[in-house]
Amino acid sequence: MTSDEATLARLMRSSQAGDAVAYRQLLGLAAPLLMRWFRRKVAPADLDDLVQDTLLAVHQRRASWDPSRPFLPWLAAIARYRWVDRLRRASVRNHDALFDDIAVESGEAALIGRLGCDRLLALLPPAQAAAIRAVKIEGLSVIEAAGQLRQSESMVKVNVHRGLKRLAALVDEDV
Amino acid sequence: MTEFTPNPQLEALMDRLAVNVRPVQPLDDRPTMLVLATVLLVIATLMMAWLGLRADLMAGQPHPMFLLRSGTLTLLGIISAAAVLSQAHPGVGRNRQSWGQGWKAAAAMALLFPLSGAVMAFDQPDHAMAMASAASGWECLRMSLLTASLCAMPLVWHLRRGAPVAPERAGLLVGLATGSLGALAYNLHCPFNSMVYTGLWYGVAVGGATVAGRLIVPRLIRW
Known part of the structure; x- marks a missing residue:
């Protein structure tokens, strides 16, 4: 089926x-x-x-x-x-x-597009989206993310916190 | 595509859920809308019996300000209430459709009252002071918020039965809808036709209910 x-x-x-x-x-x-x-x-x-x-x-x-x-x-x-x-x-x-970043498979991209999560992240300010991707999705530590993103450690934490809050508010808005 | 590997724990959960499935009636918005309309009608009737109807309505010659105010509050109340009900049925992208955006246009239209009131207050400061200190303004606020609280009950109950995925937005809409309906009910008694009065006291009533809904309702409907 x-x-x-x-x-x-x-x-x-x-x-x-x-x-x-x-x-x-x-x-x-x-x-x-x-x-x-x-x-x-x-x-x-x-x-x-x-x-x-x-x-x-x-x-x-x-x-x-x-x-x-x-x-x-x-x-x-x-x-x-x-x-x-x-x-x-x-x-x-x-x-x-x-x-563990598994490669996008055929068919999965369409599903992800339908579910719209990546697009949801795209609605955040770039600094917040980058901090969430680095810390919450790629699994970097705050120190590693700060180095990679050229943000201070406290700014990474603030961006993750604010981004998640905004994400929660946006959860029903994206197409 | 990666093969889906059945997980014994997940399979057991799905088996258990399937065994326990019971028929459910899809959540219908119409009964809630009917309850809301009934609650509003009862409150408005009681309020009129207690406070009395506007004199121009008694005479059968409603003032244009009353008609404008009633129309705006009715539209805002109905459109926002419909948006609240649709929040109980989640769906990615649904907010871009129909009621998802309509309430914003209705709210923007309603904002013309406080904006016009503010402009006129600058032009007629003495009149503005008199309207701001009118004792009936507090009555307007009190009665509108009381009515809003009662009207919020069926809407919150509906959301608790549904699956609101944006509790903050749903709370804000509950406040906006019930604040508008509460002000609409009091409007049947309110003897004032001043734009300054309407912009100030009705604006505070609807705005206050919206803020209260945004702050209180999410805690009641989160799941």
């Missing part, structure tokens, strides 16, 4: 009606989509947790999907909200995520 919009929307409609088989198929198709997307966004150690967290959110909030609207933008919004929430919590814990 393919994870195209029509199939996913049909399965979600059946899931809202209580069809356990359709729901299991839907989750089975959504999980690899989320896994591929999140793989470029979080540390490998956090990947499973984030996918599970998002699937739980899908389960708890499934009534919020309007059957007259497309499914993938809804899934993308839920996924992005969980991702930003995790980044924010990680920021509070001052935990620098490690990141």
Whole structure:
């Protein structure tokens, strides 16, 4: 079964009606989509947790999907909200995520474009986006990021903090 | 494309969720809009029974300022309330569509009142001072905010049942919508037709409710 919009929307409609088989198929198709997307966004150690967290959110909030609207933008919004929430919590814990940058695969680029996270980062001021990419996505330490970005260490921290705050506010604005 | 490697823990979670799936009714905006309209109608009726209707309305000859104010507040209230309801159904890119942007245009139009009021206040400082110190201004503020608080309940309840992914924006919209509706209800009693009065006291009521919504509501709807 393919994870195209029509199939996913049909399965979600059946899931809202209580069809356990359709729901299991839907989750089975959504999980690899989320896994591929999140793989470029979080540390490998956090990947499973984030996918599970998002699937739980899908389960708890499934009534919020309007059957007259497309499914993938809804899934993308839920996924992005969980991702930003995790980044924010990680920021509070001052935990620098490690990141294993896997090459973009064919098909994945379209998915990422659809989910719009890179475009979301592009909406931030360049200094904030660069600090988040360096520290939160590429896994550099604050000292390494400061050297690479030619910002002071405190400026890197401020840019990460402000960028994440702005990112959270932007989470539902991007196309 | 990388093969998806099934993870036993993830598979177990999906199995468990599927076994426990129950039918759910897709979240419908219309009942909430109906409850909101009912709450507003009841409050406006009680307020009119207590404070009384404007004299020009009693005479069946509404003043142009009343009509302009009512129209603006009604439009702003309805468009913002619709934007609040749509916040319960997330979707990447949805804010660029329909209600996602309409409230901004309505708010910009409504801003003409405080702006015009400020210009006229510079021109007529004595009148502005009189309007600013009008005792009924505080009543306008109090009654509008009280009505706004009650109108906010069904909207917050709706958002809690949905999946708002921008809680700050949703909170701001709740405040804007309910502040406008609260001011609309009090407007049926308010005897003033001054642009300065309208710009100041109605502006403070709607602005105050918007700020309060932005600060309070996100804590109630975050998930």
